[in-house]
Amino acid sequence: SREKGLPPGPPTIPLLGNAHIFPASAPHFKFTEWARQWGGIYSLKLGSSTVVVLTDAAAARDLLDKQSETTSDRPDFYIAELVTQGKHMTVSHYNSTWKTMRKAVTTILTQKAVAEQLPIQQAEALHLAYNLLRSPQDFYTEAKRFSHSVILSVMYGKRAPRYDAPQTVQFFDCLRDMNALAEPGASVLIDFFPILKLVPERWAKWKRQCLQLRTMQRALYGALLGETEDRLRRGEANGSYMEVLLGREKELNMDEDMKLYLGATMLEAGSDTTSIWFQTFFLVLAAHPEAQKKAQAEIDRVVGEDRMPVPSDLENMPYVRALILELHRYRPNNPLSIPHATEAPREYNGYFIPPKTMLIVNLWGIFHDPELFEDPEKFEPERYLRTESGTKPGVDASAFRHNLIFGHGRRICPGSHLAESSININVMNLLWGFNIKPDTDAAGHPLPVDDHDYLGGLAPAPAPFKCKIVPRTIAKAKIIEREYLAADETFAKFEVGLSPEEKEFVAKTRVPLSDL
Numbered sequence: 001s002r003e004k005g006l007p008p009g010p011p012t013i014p015l016l017g018n019a020h021i022f023p024a025s026a027p028h029f030k031f032t033e034w035a036r037q038w039g040g041i042y043s044l045k046l047g048s049s050t051v052v053v054l055t056d057a058a059a060a061r062d063l064l065d066k067q068s069e070t071t072s073d074r075p076d077f078y079i080a081e082l083v084t085q086g087k088h089m090t091v092s093h094y095n096s097t098w099k100t101m102r103k104a105v106t107t108i109l110t111q112k113a114v115a116e117q118l119p120i121q122q123a124e125a126l127h128l129a130y131n132l133l134r135s136p137q138d139f140y141t142e143a144k145r146f147s148h149s150v151i152l153s154v155m156y157g158k159r160a161p162r163y164d165a166p167q168t169v170q171f172f173d174c175l176r177d178m179n180a181l182a183e184p185g186a187s188v189l190i191d192f193f194p195i196l197k198l199v200p201e202r203w204a205k206w207k208r209q210c211l212q213l214r215t216m217q218r219a220l221y222g223a224l225l226g227e228t229e230d231r232l233r234r235g236e237a238n239g240s241y242m243e244v245l246l247g248r249e250k251e252l253n254m255d256e257d258m259k260l261y262l263g264a265t266m267l268e269a270g271s272d273t274t275s276i277w278f279q280t281f282f283l284v285l286a287a288h289p290e291a292q293k294k295a296q297a298e299i300d301r302v303v304g305e306d307r308m309p310v311p312s313d314l315e316n317m318p319y320v321r322a323l324i325l326e327l328h329r330y331r332p333n334n335p336l337s338i339p340h341a342t343e344a345p346r347e348y349n350g351y352f353i354p355p356k357t358m359l360i361v362n363l364w365g366i367f368h369d370p371e372l373f374e375d376p377e378k379f380e381p382e383r384y385l386r387t388e389s390g391t392k393p394g395v396d397a398s399a400f401r402h403n404l405i406f407g408h409g410r411r412i413c414p415g416s417h418l419a420e421s422s423i424n425i426n427v428m429n430l431l432w433g434f435n436i437k438p439d440t441d442a443a444g445h446p447l448p449v450d451d452h453d454y455l456g457g458l459a460p461a462p463a464p465f466k467c468k469i470v471p472r473t474i475a476k477a478k479i480i481e482r483e484y485l486a487a488d489e490t491f492a493k494f495e496v497g498l499s500p501e502e503k504e505f506v507a508k509t510r511v512p513l514s515d516l
């Protein structure tokens with residue numbers, strides 16, 4: 001049962017606590033419903049463990065930002081432990097391995113270092129736009145290829161020019177298997193009822209799956225690391241982050257496994273999140289033509305017809321900036337962020353929070369709170385023009401920093417600069433060049449777009465859907481094509497390591513559309 005002093009919460013039953021009512025999928029909806037009933041700080045009992053859900057931006061700031069020395073641990077995650085033996089930074093406990101890896105990541109992902117990688121990000125964005133001219137129906141997988149290729153290039157100095165290349169397929173298989181194993185249903189049970197860990201391998205299919213995934217991951221990430229080392233030996237450095245790390249591995253104290261899993265962490269954390277963001281972008285814009293038209297009008301005013309947008313244009317586009325913030329609010333990538341855990345007892349607002357409590361920031365519940373946001377279920381970028389935080393006028397918004405969707409405290413997303421840069425470039429490019437429209441029926445009538453249809457997981461992606469992505473003018477399509485072909489030199493630096501098949505593929509596709 002719930003110990004005295006804990007924040008309130010739904011009634012418990014013996015032994016299980018609240019485990020019998022713990023939602024198996026899309027937990028942010030149930031967590032939000034409970035927040036409206038039990039308040040911005042409530043607790044759940046799962047067996048003898050405690051979860052505190054924070055649907056309150058000020059409480060999240062006070063506990064996770066301001067007291068982050070004792071609230072930066074992660075909960076036990078036995079599945080990840082089996083697969084990576086504690087070396088995956090995102091889910092690792094707050095220990096010396098995490099500190100070493102986090103330091104390495106902060107060294108390579110500074111705002112300045114990200115700015116230096118801008119040319120390949122811009123070239124990848126051109127490739128995305130060019131591919132949307134060629135095969136707009138593939139936008140869903142193209143969002144994944146693009147996101148993966150950017151982080152693969154900046155991390156390992158190698159592009160992913162097509163979605164169905166063997167190494168790219170292998171990467172997405174690893175990601176799919178990890179996400180499936182980490183679905184709250186299975187993993188929550190093991191973590192809260194540790195006796196399940198003792199089930200022998202022959203009865204525990206998940207144990208066998210973990211070992212298979214470990215083998216797959218080590219083969220893939222070992223090969224990518226080896227390729228970078230070979231390139232360095234051949235004197236073909238191209239400025240990738242892994243090269244920087246390899247140059248400083250002694251000073252940063254990185255062992256072999258840390259190097260391998262650091263690359264894995266970055267590729268996985270960077271590919272999935274950004275691709276889901278762009279899939280959401282297409283879905284929500286197809287459903288909201290009015291917002292799309294306003295953003296396009298602003299982009300046309302600032303950029304005109306004769307050139308593509310450049311990053312500095314965004315300064316002059318308040319509506320587009322508001323649209324990006326509204327997308328973060330309306331469909332936050334990680335609706336429950338990533339859970340933290342306490343290392344020491346905490347008192348907050350008269351409640352007692354014991355050590356080893358799982359702290360969940362319910363971003364969904366915060367961003368969809370009708371007390372804070374006018375008509376929160378409505379997609380309305382204008383709210384970010386009325387107030388800086390998008391909240392209703394008069395609401396105390398001091399805890400609403402603009403990067404709330406990137407998490408809190410010492411665990412805050414280290415990839416946020418890279419992600420924001422990708423988002424800014426592409427949102428401008430895509431709205432400048434294309435109309436994103438609902439799919440149509442046989443008679444050409446637009447079909448309704450369901451922007452609530454999402455898959456499960458901690459970072460839910462829109463369920464695969466159809467939409468029409470059409471160049472706004474022939475002149476703009478020609479400019480995209482011209483710019484893409486002109487980025488040849490930038491691409492070439494990241495294509496030395498491609499297999500002969502990939503090189504052939506690139507050579508065949510790097511031609512004007514009329515020659516295809």
Ligand code: HEM
Pocket residue numbers: 089090091102151265266269270271273274277333334337338339340405406407408409410411412413414415416418419
């Ligand atoms: C739209 C894109 C992205 C979103 C919304 C996002 C969001 C988040 C969130 C909410 C967290 C958890 C923070 C916390 O625990 O308080 C996180 C952690 C993390 N993110 Fe991102 N992220 C994005 C892109 C990226 C990219 C591009 C990279 C890599 C280049 C990256 C690397 C990481 C890593 C390594 C962590 C774990 C940090 C740690 O546990 O210390 N993310 N991200």
